[in-house]
Amino acid sequence: MLILTCPCCGVEADETELHGGGEAHLSRHGPGSTDDAFRDYLFSRENPRGVHFERWRHVNGCGKWFHAARCTATLEVFGTYPAQTTEPPQSIRDAITARRSGWRWRDIA
Ligand SMILES: [Zn+2]
Numbered sequence: 096m097l098i099l100t101c102p103c104c105g106v107e108a109d110e111t112e113l114h115g116g117g118e119a120h121l122s123r124h125g126p127g128s129t130d131d132a133f134r135d136y137l138f139s140r141e142n143p144r145g146v147h148f149e150r151w152r153h154v155n156g157c158g159k160w161f162h163a164a165r166c167t168a169t170l171e172v173f174g175t176y177p178a179q180t181t182e183p184p185q186s187i188r189d190a191i192t193a194r195r196s197g198w199r200w201r202d203i204a
Pocket residue numbers: 101102103104105106153156157158159
């Protein structure tokens with residue numbers, strides 16, 4: 096079972112208390128963008144086997160959104176952090192690199 100610690104209220108919650116919100120750190124494209132950029136924003140998502148950054152909401156708790164970094168293959172959680180960030184904090188990236196040598200943060204435009 097996936098267990099995440101909500102960074103907003105500090106509660107360690109299993110996935111039945113949470114609701115997934117899809118991929119984190121999406122680049123928003125709206126009016127004025129190209130059709131391809133808008134299509135990718137609406138429909139294109141990462142689906143890695145490995146490290147992934149996701150949005151979660153603590154539905155049966157504080158109700159706040161947050162981000163989680165985890166491995167989709169093993170459910171290993173590298174950390175959670177507030178949703179008001181445009182990229183993972185350095186501490187999360189360091190935790191991933193320590194356990195997944197060769198991993199590096201991709202450049203998300
Ligand atoms: Zn919470």
